[in-house]
Amino acid sequence: MTMEAKSLVKPLRLGVVRFLNTQPIISGLEVCNDISMTEAVPSSLINLLESGEVDAALCSSIDYQVSSMPLVILPAPSLGCLGATRTVRLYSSRPFEELEKVCCDSDSHTSVVLLQVLLREVHGCRVTVLPFDAAGRNVEWPEAVMLIGDKVVSASPPAERYPYQMDLGEAWHSLTGLPFLFGIWLAGADLDSDDARRIVSTLDRQYRYNRMHSETLVGRESRARNWPQDMAEDYLSSGIRYELGPSQREGLDRFYELAAAHGLIEQHRPLRFAGE
Structure with missing residues (x-):
């Protein structure tokens, strides 16, 4: 792609959370010319998505069920756990x-x-x-x-x-006996398929880069948040899980099923992933 063509690519607008556990996914994206990020607490990100202020957001997973907006889940690094989450x-x-x-x-x-x-x-x-x-x-x-x-x-x-x-x-x-997903990347169902692929590719690439440089990231972020470094390292390496595979999907669907059974959500929407 030529420099002129790159300059014509519209920036991807992402809604993000600045917790320690999100840093392996988003740290470094702020210097990318084709990315703009808006920070908010998890409960506010769905509002940014619904209002059209962002193209995708790392939302509370329950928002997939309760939003009035048709949504898709992006198959990108998510925030989950398999056991104790600690936070x-x-x-x-x-x-x-x-x-x-x-x-x-x-x-x-x-x-x-x-x-x-x-x-x-x-x-x-x-x-x-x-x-x-x-x-x-x-x-x-x-x-x-x-x-x-x-x-x-x-x-x-x-x-x-x-x-x-x-x-x-x-x-x-x-x-x-299942994993749990607290945060997932959501986008409007009408998001352009090329933009969805760009977002997923960008998040995957940044996550892999940050995992390769985890020692630097953990040292910097633990000091900024007043966490003991060894605790932060253990938390990010084993407490929080970033996979979004079959078992995570099963856990997510089971959560939605139980929430609906207890009347905590009005309906149980089937999982719909971008590109599937």
């Missing part, structure tokens, strides 16, 4: 079976639905979910709270306040 956690001062309400971090849609599925399936309780601004918290810690993201490590509540804790990824794996 999606329920803290409770009472046994889970006794809970009536849980204050939930407003940064994620998926985790709120997953929490309700787990409490109903495993502990037989239905809770009222209350929004909780963990970033701007200026009140006492509530009786039960769910947090997501880097704050679970860098700004976790006092352990003595919460003798009962649940890692949601670990609880899901214990229940189903």
Whole structure:
């Protein structure tokens, strides 16, 4: 492709999250001339996609089911786990079976639905979910709270306040034996097929590059987030999984099935992937 032709290629507009766990996917994309990125918390990214401000976004996985916009899933590196995730956690001062309400971090849609599925399936309780601004918290810690993201490590509540804790990824794996996907790349169903391929190719290429230079990335990002470097390295190498293969698809569909069975989503849309 000539320099003139490259200059005519429209930039790909991506909605991204700047958590530690997204860095292996997106770190370095900011210097790409054909990429523009808009940062937001996971729960806000679907709004950027629906309003046409971005072409694709690393959305909360439940948004595929609840969005009014026809969507496709891009087969690109996603945010998942096979067991403990370490950054999606329920803290409770009472046994889970006794809970009536849980204050939930407003940064994620998926985790709120997953929490309700787990409490109903495993502990037989239905809770009222209350929004909780963990970033701007200026009140006492509530009786039960769910947090997501880097704050679970860098700004976790006092352990003595919460003798009962649940890692949601670990609880899901214990229940189903399947991986869980918290974040997936979504795009409008009308996204141009060439643009979809460009996005997937770009994300795959950047992910492979960052994995080859993981030591540098982990050192830089752990310092920026006040994480112990060895913890950050272990978290990114074994806690978070980036695959989107058959078992991940099965886990995602099982999550949607249970969410629908418990009335947490109105319908169970079949999985639709770009290019398939």
